[in-house]
Amino acid sequence: MRPFITSIGAILTTVGLAAEPSLPDRPTMRQFDNGNAATKPPSQRQLVDARKELKTRFREPLSHTETSVGAMQAVETLLIAAVTEPDRQLKWLMLAEARRLATAAGNAAAITRSIKLADALYEFDALELELRSLTEIPLRSLDHGRAAALASVAETLATRAEADARLTVAISAQTLAVRAWQRARDKGAAQRAAARHDALEITRLGK
Secondary structure (H helix, E strand, O other): OOOOOOOHHHHHHHHOOOOOOOOOOOOOOOOOOOOOOOEOOOOOOOOHHHHHHHHHHOHHHHOOOOOHHHHHHHHHHHHHHHHHOOOHHHHHHHHHHHHHHHHHHOOHHHHHHHHHHHHOOEOOOHHHHHHHHHHOOOHHHOOHHHHHHHHHHHHHHHHHHHHOOOHHHHHHHHHHHHHHHHHHOOHHHHHHHHHHHHHHHHHHHHO
C-alpha cells in the first residue's frame, strides 16, 4: 500500500489544483442466509474441501482468467452462484476468489459487490478488507474509465467509513480517490476529492 497523503498541499503540488468538497451517497445492503446470524469466516483448514469443490465446479470459467475479460466473466459467474450457495465455506471461498480476480482485473465495483455479499453472512472488517483490495488494484495499468470507477468506489468507501467513525480508513480511501481521479485525468473531480481529504484530516486531528 502506498503512503497516505496527509495534506492538501502535497496533493495539489501534484495536480496543481484548488478544491471544493463532494460527498457521494452511501450504498446499503444487508441479507442473511436462512435467518442465521453472521459467523466468522472459515479457517484455511476448513476450506480444504471447498477448494476442491471450487476447482471442480468452476473449472471452465476459472481456466480463462489470464485476461481481464475472462477474469471478469469468472467473477460474474462466481458472484451469481454465491448468492444461492448453501454451503457457507464454499460461499466464502467463491466470494474471496471473485474479489481476488476483480482486484487483478482492476474492477472496483466487483470488489465491493463481493465484499457486501460476504459482509451479510460473515463477521470480518469489511471496510478494511475493501480498502486493502482497492489499493491492491494496479492503478497505473487502468484506463481512464476504470480509474474513474475506482475513484468513485473509493469515495463511497470513504463516506461509509466516516459514518462509522473510521476516520483513518476514510482518509486512506479518499487519498486513493485523489490518485485515481488523477489517473482518470479529471481535474475537477481531483480537486473536490483533495478538498474532502483535507476536511477529513481536519476532523481527525480535531478529535
